[in-house]
Amino acid sequence: MALWILIWLALASAVAAYANERGRSAVGWLFFSIFFSPILGFVIVAATPNLKAEAEDRARDQSRSKTCPQCAETVKQAAKVCRHCGYQFPTGPATSGSGASESTEG
Helix, strand or coil: CHHHHHHHHHHHHHHHHHHHHCCCCHHHHHHHHHHCCHHHHHHHHHHCCCHHHHHHHHHHHHHCEEECCCCCCEEECCCCECCCCCCECCCHHHHHHHHHHHHHHC
């Protein structure tokens, strides 16, 4: 009987560790697995979205985007014109290049 309890607790701990890897509450899933079933806990954790991966994707997308100062919508970092409102973003290198061509004309 004691062996089965140890196996049950070990499997519940494994579910908790797996849940923690996926960005879920390890303590919550440990208690769920202890009281219900480690197998059921594993199936449910495996079926839920991976929160850590989603957070990393959002962070990566945020680094590849900027916010339009006129309409506050998110656009790609390389965008020159906002696709939502038509705001034209200032371009640093292109502005200095056009100033140099004006000085050669004068």
